[in-house]
Amino acid sequence: MASGKPASGEDSLIARYFRPLATDPGALGLDDDAAALQPDGSDIVVTTDAIIEGVHFLPDDPPDTVARKALRVNLSDLAAKGAVPAGFVLTLALRGADEAWLKPFAAALGEDAAQFACPLLGGDTVSTPGPLMVSVTAFGRVPPGKMVHRSGAKAGERVMVTGTIGDAALGLAVLKGGKVHAAATDVAARDALVGRYRVPQPRVALAEIVRDFASASMDVSDGLAGDLTKLCGVSGVSAVIDLPSIPLSSAARDLVFRGVVGLEALIAGGDDYEILCSIAEDRVEAFSQAAERTGVAVSSIGTVVAGSAFPKFIDAEGREIALERLSYSHF
Amino acid sequence: MASGKPASGEDSLIARYFRPLATDPGALGLDDDAAALQPDGSDIVVTTDAIIEGVHFLPDDPPDTVARKALRVNLSDLAAKGAVPAGFVLTLALRGADEAWLKPFAAALGEDAAQFACPLLGGDTVSTPGPLMVSVTAFGRVPPGKMVHRSGAKAGERVMVTGTIGDAALGLAVLKGGKVHAAATDVAARDALVGRYRVPQPRVALAEIVRDFASASMDVSDGLAGDLTKLCGVSGVSAVIDLPSIPLSSAARDLVFRGVVGLEALIAGGDDYEILCSIAEDRVEAFSQAAERTGVAVSSIGTVVAGSAFPKFIDAEGREIALERLSYSHF
Numbered sequence: 001m002a003s004g005k006p007a008s009g010e011d012s013l014i015a016r017y018f019r020p021l022a023t024d025p026g027a028l029g030l031d032d033d034a035a036a037l038q039p040d041g042s043d044i045v046v047t048t049d050a051i052i053e054g055v056h057f058l059p060d061d062p063p064d065t066v067a068r069k070a071l072r073v074n075l076s077d078l079a080a081k082g083a084v085p086a087g088f089v090l091t092l093a094l095r096g097a098d099e100a101w102l103k104p105f106a107a108a109l110g111e112d113a114a115q116f117a118c119p120l121l122g123g124d125t126v127s128t129p130g131p132l133m134v135s136v137t138a139f140g141r142v143p144p145g146k147m148v149h150r151s152g153a154k155a156g157e158r159v160m161v162t163g164t165i166g167d168a169a170l171g172l173a174v175l176k177g178g179k180v181h182a183a184a185t186d187v188a189a190r191d192a193l194v195g196r197y198r199v200p201q202p203r204v205a206l207a208e209i210v211r212d213f214a215s216a217s218m219d220v221s222d223g224l225a226g227d228l229t230k231l232c233g234v235s236g237v238s239a240v241i242d243l244p245s246i247p248l249s250s251a252a253r254d255l256v257f258r259g260v261v262g263l264e265a266l267i268a269g270g271d272d273y274e275i276l277c278s279i280a281e282d283r284v285e286a287f288s289q290a291a292e293r294t295g296v297a298v299s300s301i302g303t304v305v306a307g308s309a310f311p312k313f314i315d316a317e318g319r320e321i322a323l324e325r326l327s328y329s330h331f
Numbered sequence: 332m333a334s335g336k337p338a339s340g341e342d343s344l345i346a347r348y349f350r351p352l353a354t355d356p357g358a359l360g361l362d363d364d365a366a367a368l369q370p371d372g373s374d375i376v377v378t379t380d381a382i383i384e385g386v387h388f389l390p391d392d393p394p395d396t397v398a399r400k401a402l403r404v405n406l407s408d409l410a411a412k413g414a415v416p417a418g419f420v421l422t423l424a425l426r427g428a429d430e431a432w433l434k435p436f437a438a439a440l441g442e443d444a445a446q447f448a449c450p451l452l453g454g455d456t457v458s459t460p461g462p463l464m465v466s467v468t469a470f471g472r473v474p475p476g477k478m479v480h481r482s483g484a485k486a487g488e489r490v491m492v493t494g495t496i497g498d499a500a501l502g503l504a505v506l507k508g509g510k511v512h513a514a515a516t517d518v519a520a521r522d523a524l525v526g527r528y529r530v531p532q533p534r535v536a537l538a539e540i541v542r543d544f545a546s547a548s549m550d551v552s553d554g555l556a557g558d559l560t561k562l563c564g565v566s567g568v569s570a571v572i573d574l575p576s577i578p579l580s581s582a583a584r585d586l587v588f589r590g591v592v593g594l595e596a597l598i599a600g601g602d603d604y605e606i607l608c609s610i611a612e613d614r615v616e617a618f619s620q621a622a623e624r625t626g627v628a629v630s631s632i633g634t635v636v637a638g639s640a641f642p643k644f645i646d647a648e649g650r651e652i653a654l655e656r657l658s659y660s661h662f
Contacts, residue, residue, distance in 0.1 A: 037375040044368040048420045077364045089379040130461020137468035
């Protein structure tokens with residue numbers, strides 16, 4: 001992002017809405033072509049995720065929730081890697097300079113940047129004839145060599161997950177209408193599900209705890225089943241998951257109980273932005289207590305086992321449940 | 332980017348085409364949610380630029396040139412900041428997994444990444460119903476505090492520019508047909524202009540020299556006139572530019588001489604990806620010699636002057652030329 005004397009549309013919009021967010025000295029007030037990240041001996045963890053209108057958010061999602069989602073899906077990645085946020089750059093592809101959209105977008109982005117101590121460092125604003133796109137590259141810091149990888153899960157460890165699973169997928173189903181919308185008659189519960197879809201809750205507060213305790217970790221963005229399969233694949237292990245142990249919100253539990261959705265749809269769904277990690281058996285208790293002190297519930301959902309088979313999901317009767325659609329893929 | 336066992340379309344495509352590019356250990360073979368940049372005491376310079384089909388490149392531009400342009404526009408920013416490339420992350424928004432497009436795209440990206448020692452560290456592949464978009468965030472290293480800013484130009488210094496100006500704008504005009512296409516009858520010259528539009532030549536070899544000599548620097552991406560205005564604005568100075576000193580290729584000079592295009596169209600055009608910088612008078616000679624040793628010609632095109640007026644552009648007869656369209660703005 002850059003600005004100079006010619007008060008062209010792009011420059012003046014950037015100045016008005018985004019410069020107030022560029023609070024870090026390394027952002028140079030967005031007056032330059034680049035930002036500088038000062039070294040402090042940490043490794044810089046880099047992650048990038050884009051969200052596209054009609055794919056990752058809905059065309060009528062409010063601009064403030066679009067801003068929060070764009071940043072938070074990246075903060076979620078950083079947290080799962082054990083990294084403390086350091087800043088982000090933003091690429092915004094817009095059909096035009098719609099101030100009624102940009103103003104609440106920038107305001108919410110600024111609030112989240114402040115809340116999560118992750119300042120805007122720079123960016124690029126481009127016009128597109130197509131759907132809105134918000135691409136964020138976020139930076140975090142970890143002590144040298146301490147980034148928590150996907151690989152590293154070992155047989156005998158516990159599979160743990162934060163928060164609850166499946167709410168965002170249900171929120172999207174509510175927004176799309178259909179049977180979930182019809183069945184979710186409780187307005188507060190419905191709003192909570194939609195909120196989970198539109199505004200993820202990245203587990204930033206857990207970053208250092210994940211770093212201290214987890215052998216392997218990733219955030220759950222493409223569905224618990226598929227993401228666990230990825231973590232196991234990279235770690236060279238398998239897992240046995242106890243389906244009834246998967247944490248559900250009361251709204252989700254109610255919909256499953258009433259037969260509106262199957263549990264497998266929730267664990268194949270996406271957009272959870274919870275942390276999935278592998279913890280040595282003798283450290284599970286300390287991990288849970290540390291997480292609880294940050295206000296985040298963690299659940300043990302199964303065991304890492306040796307082998308290269310796909311993870312198994314076992315129901316309350318001890319039967320293995322076949323998961324036909326293991327992961328959401330964009331293609 | 333991430334890959335695991337489920338051979339979904341996205342994962343297998345990433346594995347096949349992009350993993351061979353992830354040569355840096357920090358990329359973790361694209362098997363993780365994030366990459367790690369190890370500290371070496373340098374400041375990390377971060378820049379991000381996206382290119383969109385129909386806006387920054389043409390729908391029938393070959394995939395290999397799209398890949399090179401996406402990376403090179405960012406390498407150009409790094410060079411202008413005095414930063415040596417360290418790596419990049421890529422966000423690719425595609426309408427589908429078209430292997431006939433992806434294969435040459437990835438191959439060319441890999442060649443450029445190797446040529447400019449800027450390895451792929453990670454990324455995100457998303458589907459879009461809209462135009463293709465390639466967003467790159469690139470990282471470079473400079474000694475602490477040594478990033479060259481846009482601000483810093485001082486009255487009395489010389490305004491210098493690398494290479495030649497206006498060729499890319501002419502190349503775009505050739506591709507769009509019309510009078511420039513009709514007038515550019517020399518096939519080799521025409522191809523050279525189109526090449527400048529499609530595949531910028533980032534001045535990576537000049538990064539350390541810019542760092543050693545320039546008081547202020549930026550790359551010329553939105554047109555020389557507008558970008559100079561920005562550099563002057565941020566530096567709190569003005570400039571007087573000698574139009575006949577602006578370096579033109581023989582193809583561009585020929586088109587200006589024949590009256591096909593005006594010089595002002597060339598300096599208002601975009602996509603030059605040359606370096607514009609301010610050099611103290613007594614260091615101009617040494618700067619020019621150092622640049623020449625890397626094979627890059629540099630030209631002195633004017634003088635930085637005190638004041639806050641827009642830069643003046645003076646023709647061969649000493650008349651000031653009014654520039655109605657100082658800069659390309661995306662809105």
